[in-house]
Amino acid sequence: MRKILRAILLIYAVSTITFFLVRLMPGNIVDRLVLQYMTQGIPEYEARQMVASLLGIDFSKPLHEQYIEYLFNLLRGDLGTSYEYMGVPVASIIMYGLPWTVFLLSLALTTSFIFGILIGGFIGYREGSKLDRTLTILSMGLQATPNYIVGILLLYYLAFVYRMFPRKGAYDIGLTPSFTWEFISNVLWHSTLPFLAYFITSFGIWALNMRASTIRVLGEDYVMAAEARGLRDKRIAITYVARNALLAPLSLFIISVGYIFGGSVFIESIFTYPGIGWYITHALGTADYPVLQGCFLLITISVIVANSAGDIIYSLLDPRVRVR
Amino acid sequence: MRVRWVAERIRYGLSVVASTKSGLASLAIIVAYALMAIIGPLMIPFDVTRTNLSESLLPPSLEHPLGTDYFGRDILAMLVHGSRDVLLTATLAAIITVSVGTVIGLVAGYVGGFVDLALMSIADVMLTIPSVPLMVVLACTVFRGIPVNPFTMALILSVNSWAGLSRAIRAQVLSLKEEEFVEVARCLGLSGRHILLNELLPNLLPYIAISTVLSVGSAIYAQVGLYMLGIVPYSAVNWGVMLNMAMAQLGMIFTATYAGLLAPAFAIVLLQVSLAIFASSLDKLLNPRLREQ
Numbered sequence: 001m002r003k004i005l006r007a008i009l010l011i012y013a014v015s016t017i018t019f020f021l022v023r024l025m026p027g028n029i030v031d032r033l034v035l036q037y038m039t040q041g042i043p044e045y046e047a048r049q050m051v052a053s054l055l056g057i058d059f060s061k062p063l064h065e066q067y068i069e070y071l072f073n074l075l076r077g078d079l080g081t082s083y084e085y086m087g088v089p090v091a092s093i094i095m096y097g098l099p100w101t102v103f104l105l106s107l108a109l110t111t112s113f114i115f116g117i118l119i120g121g122f123i124g125y126r127e128g129s130k131l132d133r134t135l136t137i138l139s140m141g142l143q144a145t146p147n148y149i150v151g152i153l154l155l156y157y158l159a160f161v162y163r164m165f166p167r168k169g170a171y172d173i174g175l176t177p178s179f180t181w182e183f184i185s186n187v188l189w190h191s192t193l194p195f196l197a198y199f200i201t202s203f204g205i206w207a208l209n210m211r212a213s214t215i216r217v218l219g220e221d222y223v224m225a226a227e228a229r230g231l232r233d234k235r236i237a238i239t240y241v242a243r244n245a246l247l248a249p250l251s252l253f254i255i256s257v258g259y260i261f262g263g264s265v266f267i268e269s270i271f272t273y274p275g276i277g278w279y280i281t282h283a284l285g286t287a288d289y290p291v292l293q294g295c296f297l298l299i300t301i302s303v304i305v306a307n308s309a310g311d312i313i314y315s316l317l318d319p320r321v322r323v324r
Numbered sequence: 325m326r327v328r329w330v331a332e333r334i335r336y337g338l339s340v341v342a343s344t345k346s347g348l349a350s351l352a353i354i355v356a357y358a359l360m361a362i363i364g365p366l367m368i369p370f371d372v373t374r375t376n377l378s379e380s381l382l383p384p385s386l387e388h389p390l391g392t393d394y395f396g397r398d399i400l401a402m403l404v405h406g407s408r409d410v411l412l413t414a415t416l417a418a419i420i421t422v423s424v425g426t427v428i429g430l431v432a433g434y435v436g437g438f439v440d441l442a443l444m445s446i447a448d449v450m451l452t453i454p455s456v457p458l459m460v461v462l463a464c465t466v467f468r469g470i471p472v473n474p475f476t477m478a479l480i481l482s483v484n485s486w487a488g489l490s491r492a493i494r495a496q497v498l499s500l501k502e503e504e505f506v507e508v509a510r511c512l513g514l515s516g517r518h519i520l521l522n523e524l525l526p527n528l529l530p531y532i533a534i535s536t537v538l539s540v541g542s543a544i545y546a547q548v549g550l551y552m553l554g555i556v557p558y559s560a561v562n563w564g565v566m567l568n569m570a571m572a573q574l575g576m577i578f579t580a581t582y583a584g585l586l587a588p589a590f591a592i593v594l595l596q597v598s599l600a601i602f603a604s605s606l607d608k609l610l611n612p613r614l615r616e617q
Contacts, residue, residue, distance in 0.1 A: 013449045021461060137346060137601070144600035146545045148552060149589045152571065156585055160574060262454045266549050270571075280457050281553060284464045296457065303452050 007308050014300040019070055021296075022289045023063065079297070080290035084283070090294035093279065098261070098298070100170050101268070101275030104191050105260040108198035113253050115199075116206025120249070121242055123207070124214025136211065143204030148266040151197035155270060158193060165193050168272035194271045198264060206249055213245040220244075251314050258306025262299035337533060340608050347605030353598040360404055361411040370401035370561075384583065391583040393566075394573055399583050403591055405561040409474060413547055416478035417485075418539035425486035426525075426532055429493025434501065434520055444494065450487035458484060459546055463556045472557055481543045489535050493528060500524055530606070537603040541596055548592055563588040 037047035073080065079090035119139070123132040159167045166172070171186045217223065218241060226236045261276065268277035276295050283291040341347040375395035382392040390399040432443040462480045470476050500506060501524075509519050550556050551564025554572075558565045570585040 010449060010452055014452055017449070017453070021465070140600050140604060141597040144541065144596040145593050146549065146596065148549055148567075149593055152552075152567065152585065153589060156574065259454055262457055265456045265460055266553070269553055277457070281460060281555065284460065284555060292461065296453075296461070299454055299457060300452050303454065307452075 003308055003311065007304050010304050011301055014304075015071070015074060015297055016067075018293055018296045018300075019067055022293045023066075074297075079294040082288055082291050084286045084288045084291070090290045093291055094276070094294055094298055097274055097276045097279045097295075100273060101262075101277065102260060104194055104268075104273065104275060105198070105264065106257075107191075108195050108202070109253075109256060109260060112199045112203035113206050113249070116203040117210045117246065117249060119203070120207040120210025121214050121245065124211040124218070124245070125237070125241075127211075127215050127218075132211075136208070139204035139207040139211075141204075142201055143208065145201050146266075147197050147201040147264065148270055150200050151194070151267050151270040154193045154197055166190050170274055191273070194264075194267050194273050197267050197270070206253075209249040209252060210245060213248040214241060217241050217245040247314075247318055250317065251310065254310035254313055255307060258303040258310075259299075261302035333529060337530070337606065341602060341605040344605060346601050350598040350601040350605065353594065354602060357407060357411065357595055357598075361407040364404040365408055368401045368404050370398065370405050390587050393569065393584045399566075399587050402561050402566055403563070403587050406563045406566060406588070407591070409560045409562045410544060410548065410564075413474040413477045413481070414540045414543040416474055417481035417543035417547070418536050420478055421482040421485045421489065421539045421543075422532060422536045424482070425489030425535070426493055426528070428486065429490035430497055430520055430524065430528075432490065433494040433497025434516070434524065440494075444491070447487040447490050450484040451491070453484060455484050456546065456549070459550060460553065460555060463550050467557055472560075477547060477556075478543070481546050482539075485539060485542065489539075492531070492535075496528060496531065497524055500527055534603050534606045537599055537606060541599040541603070544592065544596060544599075548588075563592055 034044065034047045037050060038044055042050070077091075079094070082088045082090055082093055085093065116139075119135060123129075123135045126132045154165075155167065159165045166189065170190050171177070171183065172190075175183055175186055177183060223236065223240055226240050231240075264275075265277040265280060267273070268275045269281050272278065276298065279291060280295050282288075283295065338351065341351055375397060377395065379388075379392050382388055384391045388398045388400070390403070392398055393402070428443050428447070432440040459480055462483060466476070466480060506519060506523055509523050514523075548562070548564035548567065551558060551562050552567040552571070554568045566584065566588040570588070573584070
């Protein structure tokens with residue numbers, strides 16, 4: 001109960017911050033649109049009223065009134081309408097970008113997690129060996145490499161120089177989304193490079209984490225006891241070591257799930273991949289506040305929800321931790 | 325006395341790092357980058373605004389070891405001059421992050437009660453907002469009114485990075501508070517200021533050192549990324565700006581952007597990897613078991 005209350009308070013705080021952050025932004029779209037109407041020969045006062053009714057937001061109102069209106073709209077699930085795509089609700093823009101982001105990042109996150117766990121467990125068992133040292137340094141180096149650098153290099157070599165992969169987008173223009181093989185293969189083909197950029201730079205962190213965790217578990221008394229009981233090595237490795245060593249990286253993984261919804265601003269921008277991260281940068285460029293506000297709320301709320309869910313899942317997995 | 329003690333700790337830390345081959349190599353590379361940033365720009369004269377389109381996109385030669393960019397500027401000179409902006413900003417950001425995080429963590433952990441609750445609530449809100457989108461928005465907002473310089477950029481880079489650190493420091497303070505030496509100091513009637521600065525802080529130093537190195541790394545990541553997106557108005561030479569320009573040319577004349585793209589990319593990767601290895605070598609300070617190997 002206290003956890004839920006805390007989560008609600010956090011969501012309130014974050015939506016307030018979002019509201020004021022977005023109001024701070026320069027490049028007032030109202031003035032821009034008013035100017036546009038005025039050049040068409042419409043008097044300023046009428047132009048202002050037209051813009052206000054078009055956007056559904058009155059910037060001339062005092063800030064606190066805007067704020068209260070914003071909170072009430074949020075409670076009703078109304079995120080407002082986009083400025084750039086006149087009249088399109090923000091919610092439907094988010095619903096357009098979200099599937100791409102979730103598709104790309106959940107795939108990339110889970111594969112890098114599984115791959116990292118396998119490598120980490122493997123080298124953790126062989127601590128100090130030559131293979132361990134090589135793979136540890138490799139993992140460390142790759143996780144320190146910025147994902148956008150790998151993205152740019154992949155784009156340069158595989159899309160521009162060798163033309164093996166498309167340069168941008170989530171699928172070819174001209175295809176209509178459907179469950180045909182043609183469309184699905186096209187989507188996979190387009191998402192290969194962004195996927196690789198994410199995968200290459202993130203499996204290392206899981207490998208290092210799993211390695212450290214495995215080494216720690218190997219030092220535990222119950223592993224020695226299992227060995228003394230003469231259990232088969234394979235059984236010890238899987239049911240005693242791997243299962244316990246998995247807990248630490250798993251709790252990190254659950255937290256990372258919440259960050260999926262924010263997309264990856266850098267990777268999505270490089271590959272012009274139409275996910276949430278791309279919409280954020282795009283909305284900044286066009287001063288589309290409602291979209292920006294909506295994306296931000298979505299990101300933070302999903303982080304909060306995932307963290308709370310993570311606490312509960314973790315307590316189910318590890319009986320030593322109980323949610324109070 | 326205090327200065328000598330700190331110098332001794334730093335010397336000891338570096339000797340632990342240098343005791344392994346990879347640690348020594350990373351230290352050497354980082355020192356080389358620092359030298360490049362400090363004295364490099366003095367040795368290679370360069371003016372960003374001087375463009376010469378007749379020398380556009382030249383291949384590597386004796387005069388231009390890495391070739392020239394679209395505007396006919398020497399890529400090597402841009403790389404060297406860019407290192408100053410990148411490193412200065414990242415170092416400032418790390419200093420801000422670590423000092424704010426340490427002070428807040430120390431105070432929250434030591435004082436406890438309402439102060440602890442208030443400070444950690446702020447930290448929790450900050451931790452909830454994903455940092456890259458937040459920095460993207462801030463960079464877009466703040467720099468319309470305020471000029472971009474290493475200090476303002478560093479402020480944006482550290483806006484929510486202190487939160488995770490302050491939580492970690494607080495957790496360590498809470499466990500250190502239970503130790504006997506703190507209890508003894510309290511029984512002796514030593515002031516809270518003395519306990520914080522002379523008893524708790526020295527025990528946290530290895531952790532603070534590692535956090536500083538890691539913060540430099542993440543500040544470089546975010547800063548170069550922001551410039552690469554092209555959303556920060558740029559005045560200085562910066563590796564991210566170089567990447568941004570090379571990306572812009574990718575659409576038009578991509579075969580020629582070879583050096584313009586690879587040079588900053590390589591510079592960033594080498595530095596980031598060295599910082600990561602350096603930080604993991606410092607881990608041995610925290611974990612004596614690793615030191616024996």
